[in-house]
Amino acid sequence: MADYKAPQKDMNFALSHNARMAELAQLPGFEEATDDMVAAILEEAGKVANEVLSPLNEVGDHTGVKLEGVDVPTPAGFADAYQQFAEGGWGSLQFDPEFGGQGLPYALSIPVMEMWQSANMAWGLCPLLSQGAVEAIFHNGSDELKAKYLPQLVSGEWTGTMNLTEPQAGSDLAAIRSTAKPVGDHYRIKGQKIFITWGEHDMAENIIHLVLARLPDAPPGVKGISLFVVPKFLVNDDGSLGERNDAKCVSLEHKLGIHASPTCVMAFGDDEGAIGYLVGEENRGLACMFTMMNNARLAVGLQGVAISERAYQHALEYAHDRVQSPPVGSREAAPIIQHADVRRMLLTMKTMTEAGRALAYDACASLDFAHHSEDPAIRAKESARAAYLTPIVKGWCTEFAQEVTSLGVQVHGGMGFIEETGAAQHYRDARILPIYEGTNAIQALDLVGRKTLFDGGEAGAAVQAEIAELIEQLQAQGSFAAEATQLQAALELAKTAQAELLNGAKDDVQLAGSVAFNYLMLMGTLCGGWQLLRAALAATAELSEGGDETFLSAKVNSARFYSAQILPRSASYAQMVAAGSESVMTMSDDELASAWYS
């Protein structure tokens, strides 16, 4: 199986030219995030990803995890790798120095996170979820809770989990039934949670579960859900570990992919009730959880980029090595990379991955501006921008990850279907991404509902204005006339689609749900072109100053390929949105099942 090689050149470039790193470094507290510092961090992280985590990816897939009593031993090497990760301070880059963090921009932590996910997605889910737990406690917890749990979570000494789903409550959190009974300064939690990623393992000495549950007098629905910290081992006042809590893993799922990541059924309170501590206010648990969910959604979008990158590297290596059939104009068999259709596949993989990377980094940078700018107007603007781009990053990047990992299999031909080749693992691992952290239907409804209809299209119009500005720059620059025309066409389609949605949703209650997915794909496709053409403009400027010619030409050619071969997808998405709800809603339930039997 091909080793992972962290794409540091592209990461540095995307940080500089898509995520506005130089501007970020001027925000108070971020002075250290110079280009050199950023490059050095990526360099070091790349070593850990390439040399420590990547070699464990295949063995993790083969070995998987098993429940032994209430314990879940991880595959050989996983715990050691986690120790190296924690000792290297890799989990603490973006967190507040007050709790042991390094105070660096969130946007800088993102390529580092991407590396873990490319190198070993099953393993990488553990720090990804811990990060979410830190955010939930940091933004919502009491000072006492923060002091007690954050330092060890930030340092990586402990890991964290998110416990939302119950058998009857997947996408529908209103249906949560787990209960929390107040007892003095704490609560007793009872209930079963499913699909709890890294809910039990042997990589860290404690696990801090964040659990949604209902108080006895809670109102029904989402307004009656509270958030609790439920540690695996109770924590004494001096920080030492106390008794084992009444919270345990009772079974593991047998999954299509990410085999090394334990997906647990967690039983809270089989005996006297698990001891938990309230995070934030009573009945405000969903809002607290959303502070971790939004970042987690960006991180899952980034996983889409990460697994696509891995699949691309894998396929590219094979395309260089595999000799088969004479290419056009030759009589000798040659490496298949010389065949036009293989190039089409590789370029589709490469350019969508780089487009998604640039978009994800840019969205994350908006969060840094939103949290750290001293100008309230900028904070508001960037906050809305990040909120708008989040469902696009999660939805679009995880959708194209399906296509890219499938192309990765296809480039390998028959070998792609053989598990030992490794391409199939990426394909299997990637399949969870459109599902967890809010299915892509949820993302699409978020984009259409809260992020477009709710604000009358304001956030969307702001992004569209940025794209229009880029088109002017492209036209002024002169060498991207065809690409500017393609991007302009896609932009017009997006504007029309947004107008159709704003005009039509009032009178047609089914419109939003019927068109949401294709609307999201339209916006993702457009935003991908926007980001790659931003990069191409910057690369052209650097080329004229004598930069790294191969890399910079590739950035230009990636944008040209994407404009010619991927942006045209906008046309079909736009037509599907324009077709509205009628064809989606007309067929009856009986008709859907009418083809069987004579």
Add this chain to the structure above:
Amino acid sequence: MADYKAPQKDMNFALSHNARMAELAQLPGFEEATDDMVAAILEEAGKVANEVLSPLNEVGDHTGVKLEGVDVPTPAGFADAYQQFAEGGWGSLQFDPEFGGQGLPYALSIPVMEMWQSANMAWGLCPLLSQGAVEAIFHNGSDELKAKYLPQLVSGEWTGTMNLTEPQAGSDLAAIRSTAKPVGDHYRIKGQKIFITWGEHDMAENIIHLVLARLPDAPPGVKGISLFVVPKFLVNDDGSLGERNDAKCVSLEHKLGIHASPTCVMAFGDDEGAIGYLVGEENRGLACMFTMMNNARLAVGLQGVAISERAYQHALEYAHDRVQSPPVGSREAAPIIQHADVRRMLLTMKTMTEAGRALAYDACASLDFAHHSEDPAIRAKESARAAYLTPIVKGWCTEFAQEVTSLGVQVHGGMGFIEETGAAQHYRDARILPIYEGTNAIQALDLVGRKTLFDGGEAGAAVQAEIAELIEQLQAQGSFAAEATQLQAALELAKTAQAELLNGAKDDVQLAGSVAFNYLMLMGTLCGGWQLLRAALAATAELSEGGDETFLSAKVNSARFYSAQILPRSASYAQMVAAGSESVMTMSDDELASAWYS
């Protein structure tokens, strides 16, 4: 896991209205293929598929196959099911009565074959390949060879395999190195073949391998390949089985899907050389193999339809059962089938499946006309039509099978990623389809090269003329104005794309390879709409005569959905074709790998 229910209504309808069954029944020899007879056959086949094969699908996936010595025991129940299949005469429907066949139309055998593939694709590959072996021997073998091997292959007593691929010769058959040395009336074969489906098993008493190899004096390349029959057990003159031949399975692949189907590495001639018998002329093996490959390509396209149907049934059942979130306009959680985005997914699955079914059946019917019509002009026309549609059926149906089985996972949400649910198996099984029997790149090149450039677009124009005629009928009928407009738009795009290809390929040697895949997808999308709207017209006529209202309305609404939500994809495929080869061929190999390291 959801049971399979053979969609006999849709199959009967597609045979009648897309595959012109009534006309077929007027061909000499096909008089028995009346509507009632067809329905009765599908009814009986449906029982075997639903009750015998479908229940073995999951256990086959879990158990898989293992090599024990040189034997490959199949999962419990597989051999019994095969006995029932053979005893029921299910493998002999379309074959010549001279060799024990039932002399029915090939088009009628196709829905039956579809059922096996839906019910249990891993198992179904065994009869699928046996059928190919029958065709290769029937069309190319000597009378003696036919008499010795066909009756038992037709009856299903023995099974057959295709042995093309070698490690260095996948898509590139010119690179085949296996050798055949003439010794008296037979040959001694030596060489290793890989990816041999059902190359060894315990379901039948003999296995007839069809093997490509080179004679000592053979010219290089594809013009030096000959085809041989190599039985597992030699066959005595009285038909009894003799000695074990020097041909054996030496290992099995560990695959992403179709776990119950043994994918063998076959060693021919480890000792004195495997005894083989020439099929057809020396050095004409590739032509002989193509008589079986073309039908096998249609059959693999049909597997795309079949696995899509299974995934759809699975998802539809879950969507009825799973209660989650209040739909628009309600405050109570309801089955997710009521959510617009779930309907969008289900309708995408259903309509692409039915479009592919109608197209595949229609293409197969053309083969019947090509072989059995008494009019040479019709034979020529239908033969060209079948040849044109074959790569579209194989390529497009296996591509949409990826999308449909992925949507099948997605409809299940988190449960879709859990293996026990069964949706993931369809997704894994389906992934082989764009690869084997000629990758979809090969199909696309076949469509663009031999089937379009080679005949100056004649076969394509003939199909386009049929579509234009349908558009006139739709306009005349009156209730499909919007759909006629959509189909017309897609037709114009296809015509333009064909003209671009014919005009451009002379001066741009990379054009064909660069655009082939998207060209195939454009034609598939168009042909799917054509077939569904043919069906919708017929359904409308039957509705006015008081037919099965639910089923017939569903046919109409399927066509409407496809026109509104799937046909628009033509626009993007056409733009990608129009973009030509430049963006595909510009980026250098170095640029493709330029993103790594700083």
